Every structure is written in structure tokens, then in C-alpha cells.
Amino acid sequence: MKTMEVYFDNSATTKVLEPVKDLMVRVMTEDYGNPSAKHIKGMQAEQYIKEAAEIIAGTLKVAPKEIIFTSGGTESNNMALIETAVANRRAGTHIISTAIEHASVYNPLAALEEQGFTVTYLSVDSKGHISLDELEAAITPETILVSIMYVNNEIGAIEPIEAISKIIKKKNPSILLHVDGIQAYGKLQIRPKRQGIDLLSVSAHKFHGPKGVGFLYVDERVKIRPLIYGGGQQRGLRSGTENVPGIAGLGLAAKLIYEDHGAKIKHLRELKDYMTERLAEVEGTTVNNLSGEESAPQIVSASFAGTKSEVLLHALEEKGIYVSSGSACSSNHPAVSGTLKGIGVKTELLDSTLRFSFGIFNTKEEVDYCIDKLQELLPILRRYQKM
């Protein structure tokens, strides 16, 4: 079989859709006005932002004014955590999160701890789910904010957001729920109003939109301060000339991903199930994600006994297959994955784990090719090991 190019790293980032690219080029070269400018060119640019906010609001069934455009997931998480914590400090200084969050949640929380906030990190079970009892027990009269990842980026575990919200709001309706929806938006139908989500972070490049842009949904009743100050754009909540091409691209990507959404998700789920099924044929392999509808449709995590994930990754790369070891965002730090440890993956397998993540362009043939190459490479790699 010839070498194919197989991109199975869609949870790291995705390819931009053609119409999204075309729209962005048009905004950059023709409708390039500053949305704050008083003339028609400014108004045209502003129109793109309005449209994007309307599209996104439509996908979530919220109001367009509840969408704040940001530079991406990291900024959204930072703003959601730091600026609600500080704005609501008088109500309390306790925050609850989990042991399997992304660094862009962990590090702002660590910064808040330095400023006198206390954070409780909930553990997860072998499926990657938090315990609702543990959550309930963790809530104190001081608790002001709970931040939970919707879909885990390493194993695709889906946290029970509605149940979480019910528990929190029953104890104290003014506790805010922030959801890191970066791996969830575009994959799940999210209804913040119905599910009791107060803040939701989303990044465009995870669903075939451009990098460097995302949004934070903020329920209109939430007290929050800006993270970035300046000329007062976006009602003063996020200053800086808007990234109009990025925002327009984000809006269109959101529209396209939620068009015929059921079929798209069915396709991803079929790929996931097929990959899981075929991995069972590969000797010495453990699949870490849950099957079927119990986990996100796009992520397969598997451990290959007797290999080093980074070497296997590069060996697959030579065959044109791109995957990631642990979570790509954190692969610069060789620290062992908190999620995998959290769900109880055996110590000797932690450094033998790869993540395969699918996007709408992937096919079953690519899964077959990937399995063939794994069968070919694993015996060789297992033979040559560090003593």
C-alpha cells in the first residue's frame, strides 16, 4: 500500500474549511474596515461580527449579546475564571474544579490560589467522570464558582453537565458554572440555558475554523469584569479592534458544523467505533476511552504495551499518519498526563499512550491504513527497547 496522508489529530487542531477560508480572504482584502469606524466600510465590517454572534447564539439558543469574541480557548478560560472570581470575591473565595482540566484552566486557577482563593479539585473514576456526591460534599458557603470540562481532551469523557448544574444550583443558585467546551462545541448540542451553564469557552480551530479566535458565552446575569482593557469594544468587556476575519470565519465554521449535524456526528462515531473495534485486533493494546455514546465521538485513546508513545508517534509520522501523544497542547512538557493517571491507566502504560482524534474529513479507509501500519510497526518497535 502506498503512503497516505492521514490526519488523526483533529483534537489538536483542524483544517479550515474552504468556504471559511474564502470568506476570511474577502474580509481581509475587501471588507477590511475597522468595525468601530463611522463610515460604511466600518459598518460592513461590523455586520460580519453581528452575523457571527447571531449564528453562534443560534447554535446555543442564547442571545447574541451573550457572546464575547476572544483570541481563543485559552483567553476564554482565563477570562471566565479570573474575572468572575475577582468580580464575585465578596460572595466568597472558594472554587471547585476537577483533576482532568486543561492547562488553560489549571494555570489561571493556580494564579487565583496565589491571590487568596482556594480551589478543590475533584477526582475522576476509571471512566473519567467526576463523582456527583464528591461535588456536593465539596460545596461550601464560600463557593462562588465551579469549572468543569465538558469533553475531556485526552480520552473524550463527557461530564454530566446538567446533573452537575442541578446539584450546584440547588445548594446555592448564585454559584456560577463555567464549562470548558473547547472539545465539546461542534460535537454536542449544547443548550446553556436549559443545562444551567453560566459561562462556556469555545475555540474556533477545533471545528474547522481559524486559529486565534474563539468566544466566551456569558449569561447576561453573570457579574464579570474584562480581562483586557482598551477602547471599549464589545461593550467594554473585551477591548481591542475585533479580529473581523477570524470572527467571520468562526461564525461560518459554526454554521457549517451544525448543518446536518446528526450525520456528521454519526460519521465521527462510526470512525471511533470502527477504530476501537480494529484496535482489538492489535496485540498488547488497551483502549482507554468509553465506547459508543458514552464518550465524545471524535476521540480514541489507546495504550500500546512495550512502546514509547513518542517513538510510535514518529514512526507513524513516517508513514504519513499524524496523531498525538497525550494532549498535543501539553506535549512540550514531557509531564505525564493527569487525565490518564486520573482514570487509573497503569503506570507503565502512561508513556505508551496515543490519542487518535477524528474530523469530518476522515474515512474508514484511513482507519484501515492506520491499523495496518500499527501492525507493521509495533513488532519492530517492541523489539528495540531501552534496557
Next chain:
Amino acid sequence: MQYKSFLIKYAEIGVKGKNRYVFEDALVAQIRHSLKKIDGDFKVRKESGRIYAVAESEFDYDEVVEALQCVFGISAICPMVQVDDNGYEDLKKQVVTYVEEFYEDKNFTFKVNTRRGNKNYPVDSNQINRDLGEIILETFPETKVDVHNPQVMLHVEVRNKINIYSHIIPGPGGMPVGTNGKAMLLLSGGIDSPVAGYMIAKRGVKLDAVYFHAPPYTSERAKQKVVDLAKLVSKYSGAIHLHIVNFTDIQLYIYDQCPHEELTIIMRRYMMKIAERLAEESGAMALVTGESIGQVASQTMQSLAATDASATMPVFRPVIGFDKQEIVDLSEKIGTYDTSILPFEDCCTIFVAKHPVTKPSLRAIEKSEKKLQEKIDELMETAISTVEKIWC
């Protein structure tokens, strides 16, 4: 008034007898080359035992100094003001302006040091020293003369034009690259080898480099890191032709055939052999490594001796007597440290045994290598014929 010219002083090449012009020309060529890479047009010329770089357009002073500080052979860089000879009174005026412009705080001791290249100048050097000293003292009463230990030594050179300078910035020393042949540097991606390359280049040696790449055990990023390091060293050494050898098959073959605790040492011997072959092909006359005695198992005296025996060319190890910290300090100084410490595996660490031999006997190693007879020559030929070459 602003600096537009640089007087460039050189030390060692001044004593090379009849070959002197070869060294001077090489230095001029290196200076031209390094100034070509920065903003501005410069004329570099040699004139009676000195080299001048004169800006003919706008330039950034700091950038020029930084570029010149990377040119081996330069002992000092003196930014200077060059004025036309419009008579003695005008010279006094120019010198006063010089002090006015370049010394905000006039509270210093000074001495004027005049040299007359133009012996027809109507005033002699001592008289010029006295007159200029006097007018400076008169104009700036805060200044003081100190003939023994002045804080500012004001040099005035009277030639067809007049040069005034007082700042002397140390250069990197050494000899102009290209005046002492070429060597092949074994570049690993660590801290030591770029420093070793720097030190050999400093002696006027042109560098080529070889990197042993072992995909999939080493990544494309590890390779890119070595390319980046070669580029950093090339700021001093001039362009480096980097040879990238795919070493995986040889490494795995050794793994299959030889005792694991000897793996590293045997691997290094084959790296030397391949490096030597590539050196011969590119006209290099020696190998350069970043080894330092006792730093790791493969750098004990016994290991070094066993490695050394695999090559017939001289192997230079300029950091052999340095402590790690001394090498680190030097790598920070030359600007390679931050790149060197990026965390990517190099092929030496991938298969390293838990307890590698630290006192290998050459005879035992050679006996183990006999087990490689069947395929090793063929694997080496393949590795050499598939070398990828990149200009850095």
C-alpha cells in the same frame, strides 16, 4: 556628530610575516560578509596596517558592533569620527565637539594620544597633545588630565583625514575563519558541541558539521534544533554545510548484534568513522567533538581512547578540560545555550543501557564489532550515500 566609521584592530595576524596579507585579506572578507547581513551599506578597506569599515548609509550602531564582535581575528572595535583636515584651529573645534557629543558626564580624567601618519602636518604630536588637552580643560572645567591612568584615552590620528576615537570595544580575538583549513564538527544538539565548534572556528578553522538523525527515535524537531544550532555557530564561523546522516539502521543493527552495555561506545565509533568519511569528501582535515573527560560514561578516558581509535584523522576536543559549568557559561556567552537545552531526545540517549561500560577495552570492543561484519559496510555506505546536506 555621529560615528560613521569603525577602526578595526587585529592582534595575532599582525605577526604572521610574509603571509600577513593572506590573513588581512581573509579578515576583510569576513568583515564584509558579516556586515552584509545587517542593515546599511559599508565599505571595508585595508589601509597601512589597519582595517576601516565606513558606513555609506543609515545603520544601527549596536547591530554593527554586535556583528563585528562575531568576527574572529578582530581584537578591538573602535567607533570613530573622521574629519577632513581643515587646519589646526578646526581640529581643535572638532575635538571639542567630539567630547561634547559623546560624553554626557564630563566628570572624567583623560589623556590625548596623537599619532601623526602625515609627517608633513605643521604641528608635532606632543604639541597637538598639549594644545588639545588645554582646550578640553578650558571648555569643560569638570575634566581632569591624568597621563598615567586616564579614564578616557582620546586618540587622534592625523593622516590625510583625521580620526578621533576614544571607545575601544573588545573583539572576539582569534584568527579569521578560513585561514586555517576546515574541520568536521560532530553536532549532537547538546550544550557542548556548539561550544567546541565555536572554539575551533576561533582559531581560523572553517567548519562543516555532521548530525546523526535516528527517526523515529529522534524527531524532526530534534533535527531542526541542530539546524538552528548550526546557524547560531555560523554567526561566528561563516556558513556551515550540515550533513545529516540517517543512523537508525546502523543503531538497530548494533543493538541486535552487540552487548547492550557496549552499545553507546560502538555507536560512537561508527559515528566517528562516518564523520571521517564525510570529512574526507568535503576536504576537512580533522574532526571536532564536544567531549569533556569524565562527563558521561562514553567520555571516560578509556571510552575516549576507544572512540579515538576508530578514526585516523586528528580529533580535536577543545572543551576536553572544561567543567560542565564552564561549558555552559561559554554557551550562554555565544548564544547557543537556550537552543541547546530544548528538550528533544538525541540518538545517543535513546538506547542507552542502564549500566553502560565505563572502562571499555579496545580489544573487547573490537571483538564485539566483529559481530557486525556481515552488514555493517553496506549499512555505512547507504548512510553515507543518502546524506542530506543543508547550508546553515
